[in-house]
Amino acid sequence: MATISRDNRGLRLAVRYLVLVLVALVFAFPLVFMIVSSLKPTAQLLSDTSSLRAFLPVGDISLSNYTAAFQRAPIGRFVLNSVFVTVVTVTASLFLCSLAAFSFTYLKWRGNGLLLSIALATLIVPFETIAIPLLLFVSRLPWLGLDGIEYGWLNTYRVQIIPWIADALTIFLFVQYFKDLPRELIEAARAEGASWWQIYRRVVMPLSGPVLATAAILKSLKMYNEQYLWPLIVVQDEAHRPIMVGLGYFFQLNVAWGEVMAYLSVITLPVLAFYLVLQRAFIASIASTGVKG
Amino acid sequence: MRKTSLFAAALLASAALPYAAHAQTELSMWYHGAGNEVESKLINQIVSDFNESQSDWKVVIESFPQSSYNDSVVAAALAGNLPDIIDVDGPVMPNWAWSGYMQPLSIDESIIENFLPGTKGYWNDELYSIGLWDAAVALYARASTLDELGLRRPTLEEPWTGEEFTAALKAAKDSGNYKFALDLGMNDQGEWYPYAFAPFLWSRGGGIVNRDTYQTAEGVLNGDAAIEFGEWWQSLFEEGYAPGTSETPSDQERGFIEGDFAFQWNGNWRAVATLEEVDDVVFLPAPDFGEGNYIGGGSWQFGISASSENPEGAAAFIEFALQDKYLAAFSDAIGLIPSTPSAAAMTENYAGGGPLEAFFALSEQQAQLRPVTPGYVVQSKVFTKALADIANGADVGDTLDAAVDEIDADIKRNQGYGHEG
Numbered sequence: 162m163a164t165i166s167r168d169n170r171g172l173r174l175a176v177r178y179l180v181l182v183l184v185a186l187v188f189a190f191p192l193v194f195m196i197v198s199s200l201k202p203t204a205q206l207l208s209d210t211s212s213l214r215a216f217l218p219v220g221d222i223s224l225s226n227y228t229a230a231f232q233r234a235p236i237g238r239f240v241l242n243s244v245f246v247t248v249v250t251v252t253a254s255l256f257l258c259s260l261a262a263f264s265f266t267y268l269k270w271r272g273n274g275l276l277l278s279i280a281l282a283t284l285i286v287p288f289e290t291i292a293i294p295l296l297l298f299v300s301r302l303p304w305l306g307l308d309g310i311e312y313g314w315l316n317t318y319r320v321q322i323i324p325w326i327a328d329a330l331t332i333f334l335f336v337q338y339f340k341d342l343p344r345e346l347i348e349a350a351r352a353e354g355a356s357w358w359q360i361y362r363r364v365v366m367p368l369s370g371p372v373l374a375t376a377a378i379l380k381s382l383k384m385y386n387e388q389y390l391w392p393l394i395v396v397q398d399e400a401h402r403p404i405m406v407g408l409g410y411f412f413q414l415n416v417a418w419g420e421v422m423a424y425l426s427v428i429t430l431p432v433l434a435f436y437l438v439l440q441r442a443f444i445a446s447i448a449s450t451g452v453k454g
Numbered sequence: 455m456r457k458t459s460l461f462a463a464a465l466l467a468s469a470a471l472p473y474a475a476h477a478q479t480e481l482s483m484w485y486h487g488a489g490n491e492v493e494s495k496l497i498n499q500i501v502s503d504f505n506e507s508q509s510d511w512k513v514v515i516e517s518f519p520q521s522s523y524n525d526s527v528v529a530a531a532l533a534g535n536l537p538d539i540i541d542v543d544g545p546v547m548p549n550w551a552w553s554g555y556m557q558p559l560s561i562d563e564s565i566i567e568n569f570l571p572g573t574k575g576y577w578n579d580e581l582y583s584i585g586l587w588d589a590a591v592a593l594y595a596r597a598s599t600l601d602e603l604g605l606r607r608p609t610l611e612e613p614w615t616g617e618e619f620t621a622a623l624k625a626a627k628d629s630g631n632y633k634f635a636l637d638l639g640m641n642d643q644g645e646w647y648p649y650a651f652a653p654f655l656w657s658r659g660g661g662i663v664n665r666d667t668y669q670t671a672e673g674v675l676n677g678d679a680a681i682e683f684g685e686w687w688q689s690l691f692e693e694g695y696a697p698g699t700s701e702t703p704s705d706q707e708r709g710f711i712e713g714d715f716a717f718q719w720n721g722n723w724r725a726v727a728t729l730e731e732v733d734d735v736v737f738l739p740a741p742d743f744g745e746g747n748y749i750g751g752g753s754w755q756f757g758i759s760a761s762s763e764n765p766e767g768a769a770a771f772i773e774f775a776l777q778d779k780y781l782a783a784f785s786d787a788i789g790l791i792p793s794t795p796s797a798a799a800m801t802e803n804y805a806g807g808g809p810l811e812a813f814f815a816l817s818e819q820q821a822q823l824r825p826v827t828p829g830y831v832v833q834s835k836v837f838t839k840a841l842a843d844i845a846n847g848a849d850v851g852d853t854l855d856a857a858v859d860e861i862d863a864d865i866k867r868n869q870g871y872g873h874e875g
Contacts, residue, residue: 207704208712233489293532300533315535393522394529399488409519410489414723416703 190216195429199226199422206418226419227427230411233420235399236427239407244431246321246403247384253326254380255373261327262335263361267347277336284329289390295324296394320395321403325384331376338372339365374442385432404428478505478512481767482537484527486754488517492787496780504774511767513539531555536759538768542583543645544575544752545824545834551577552828552872557760558582561773566793572751572821573793578872583755584772586781587790590817591650591749592737594710594718594728600736603629603716608738610815616657616743620686623695626716636690637715640701640845647838648824650719653740653748655683656822662837663861668827668873671861675837676854679745684850686743691845698845722813726789729809737812740820751821753790791817828871832864 193216198206200222209215230236264270265277299314314320342365350360366373389405396402407428411421436443483501487493494517501513516537518526524546530536531553542550550556558580566574566584575583600607603625608614614622626635639646652662660680663671674680691698697705710718711731720728728735740747756775758768781797784790785804791813792798803810824830840857844850865871 204708207708210702210704233491296529296533300535313533313535315533393525394533397484397518397526397530397535398516406519406522409521412519412521413490414721415707415727418703 192429195422196426199419199426200224201226201419203417203419206422226417226423229417230420230423230427233417234407234410234424236407236424238400239402239404240428240431242318242401243385243388243403243405243428246318246388247381249318250322250325250384251377251380253322254328254331255376257326258328258331258376259335259366259369259373260361262332262339263357263365265332265336266339267360268357277332280329280332282329284333292390292394299324299395315395316398316401318401321388321392321401324391328380331380334372334376334379335369338369342368370442371445374439374445378443381435382432478509479764479767481511481513481539481762481764481771483513483515483539483771484523484537485515485517485541486520486523486543488519490520490788493784496784496787499783500775500780501771504771507774508770511764511770513771527555531759534761536761538759538762538764539756539771540759541754541756542575543754544572544583544585545645545649545826545830547575547583547755547757548577548826549828549831550757551582554760556582556757557762557765559584559757559769559772560765561769561776565773565776568795569793570751570791570817570821572753572817572823573755575752575755575757577826583757584776585753585755585793586775586784587753587792588751588817588821589753589790590722590751590813590821591653591719592722592725592739592813592816593741594720594725595716595736595738596732597734597736599626599716602631607736608741610739610819613739613747614741616686616741619741622717623690624693627693627695629716631713632716633709633714634695634697635716636696637701637706637709637718637720638690638696639706639718639720640697640699640842641703641706643699643838643842645834645838647841648834649750650721651687651841652824652837653750653820653822654687654743655680656748657740657743657745658683659745661825662833663825663827663829663865665825668825668829669865669870671833671858675840675861676851676858680854681850683743684844684854687841688844688847688850692847699842722791722810723789725810725813726803737810737816739812739816747820748822749816749820750824751817752823827873829861829865829868833861836860836864 197216197218198209200218201209202221202225205220206215209220214220261280265273299320301312302314303310303312304314304317304319314323346364346368347360350364355363385404387405388403392401392403392406396406408421408424411417411424485494485497487497497515497517501515505512524543527536527540527542527550531550536555540556542556547556559582561581561584563581566581569584570588572588573585574581575585597607599605603622605622605625606618608618623635626632639650648662655661655675658679660677660683661671661674664674690696705714709715710720711728722737725735725737740749756772758765758772762768776793778792778794778797778800781792781794782800785792785797785801789803789810791810792801792804795814798804798814799806802808804814805811825833827833836857840853843853
């Protein structure tokens with residue numbers, strides 16, 4: 162009986178692994194397809210799509226698509242622009258949104274609940290509906306630069322950063338997390354004479370690792386992967402274009418699909434590196450917020 | 455003291471003079487060719503030649519990806535930072551002119567007398583844009599296929615009739631040698647649909663909108679001719695002559711070359727690549743379904759933005775760019791049809807006896823502009839959706855009626871788009 166039981170356990174384990182491997186393959190296939198295709202000439206790439214060869218590095222394999230892609234577009238500049246905009250926006254967003262959430266959660270002031278409700282209500286407003294008014298707004302905004310006051314934010318980094326710093330989802334994540342922190346800690350700090358700023362900096366934020374990681378991941382992916390419409394309408398010079406607008410360089414009348422895949426592989430690298438470096442924090446944050454949710 | 459001041463002023467003036475004499479007023483220019491290395495090189499060469507050819511103007515170019523170019527221009531028009539010179543897709547020009555994004559183009563029109571009709575952008579009887587090239591669509595086939603199927607080779611003077619065309623498709627299908635008889639490029643559900651397929655409708659006497667008034671699509675997009683076209687269109691997919699909207703880019707780019715399709719309805723921009731792989735490819739004119747044989751005309755053109763404070767400089771640049779040597783250089787580099795016969799004679803492909811000579815004649819004799827109305831940008835999308843729906847099996851009459859309603863409602867919403875109803 163014991164042997165049968167052990168066999169059953171082994172079988173169950175094998176089935177479980179088989180299912181997990183299959184699921185992993187489903188998730189890995191697009192990535193594998195992208196990388197493998199980036200190594201093939203366009204004609205072969207298109208021919209291979211009708212068979213499993215699409216996922217295998219076979220046939221005429223080379224790095225020529227990468228060479229051609231770098232010649233076609235200033236990829237390094239696009240990646241740097243996106244990384245810069247993402248890092249600055251996420252950093253500023255984590256700071257300001259956590260401050261806002263701290264105020265909403267711990268401070269008592271008139272209209273607190275109403276303002277939070279209004280902020281959260283903006284979650285249901287699609288960006289497309291406010292894009293044009295926002296464009297008109299930023300195109301006339303003043304800015305104090307080295308040459309004095311200038312008007313209009315178009316063709317700058319700030320126009321890609323500042324409108325995205327405050328967002329309701331990030332505030333909401335922080336508010337939810339702060340609500341679950343033990344109130345006794347805050348009260349004890351107050352009793353000890355700590356200021357609200359000290360409580361924010363020395364008590365609340367050191368305990369907020371998981372929510373910081375979650376908010377950073379969500380915001381980073383949004384800023385790096387999804388910034389298309391806004392930069393398209395507010396950035397007209399190549400020097401400030403982000404990666405998603407740069408993708409358009411590869412869609413000519415005759416699309417060089419191999420180069421498209423090479424470009425996608427290159428711009429995916431920072432995201433992959435970001436994930437690999439912070440893998441443990443990601444999993445911890447997801448597990449943590451999942452338990453709380 | 456006074457003498458010293460005068461001397462100093464004279465010295466300053468003399469020092470500044472050489473710079474003043476060479477100070478060029480900057481003209482900004484936007485172009486849709488970012489990412490197209492060859493095209494960018496050519497346009498930059500023209501800009502550089504122009505800047506060196508005179509001392510009044512200096513053009514500074516900014517290139518955009520074609521896929522997002524129109525959105526960038528419209529956004530810039532709203533934000534009030536359009537450049538002096540823009541390029542514009544031919545059928546979109548009336549919309550931009552009507553919307554106040556462009557101003558009439560003041561150039562010596564005797565220069566463009568010999569230009570292909572599709573390269574001239576007129577709106578309200580005024581020239582707004584002019585193109586260095588045009589594009590054309592043809593029916594790609596192999597000479598060997600025509601022989602094997604026993605089909606006569608159609609000419610511009612004697613194109614296939616609609617019946618002959620359909621019979622050719624049937625013969626190709628019945629031969630069993632091909633996956634499909636015809637590749638229409640159904641995967642590309644953008645401007646390709648009205649550009650490539652509206653000519654089949656025109657050839658039956660229908661249209662996307664009534665061109666007499668531009669106030670309604672009633673009767674032209676859902677009249678007898680349009681219904682007949684819609685039923686024929688649907689039959690192409692029901693009979694299995696052509697793959698439907700699920701066609702992949704791979705099918706479109708490789709299918710004809712690899713022999714999966716007997717015929718391909720495609721533009722001249724694919725002709726050079728096809729010639730490299732298919733020795734006996736022939737480019738056949740559009741069939742005539744009874745009311746003439748047509749292809750779409752109008753490609754990218756240059757114009758001047760309404761907000762330009764230097765229209766004379768912008769016009770000077772555009773005139774400069776219209777030289778035959780540049781038209782020919784563009785054609786040789788990217789395969790498009792040069793705007794003039796004299797430039798065509800200078801090219802490798804379109805000169806007499808050249809492999810693409812047929813396309814020049816097609817453009818000259820068969821090209822018809824898509825509806826010249828600001829409403830076209832909406833009509834184009836409505837038409838595309840209707841054709842995709844019909845290809846997917848929707849009822850022809852109902853679909854075309856709905857398309858007419860949508861187009862008419864849009865025209866009404868925009869107070870007739872400036873046409874005198």
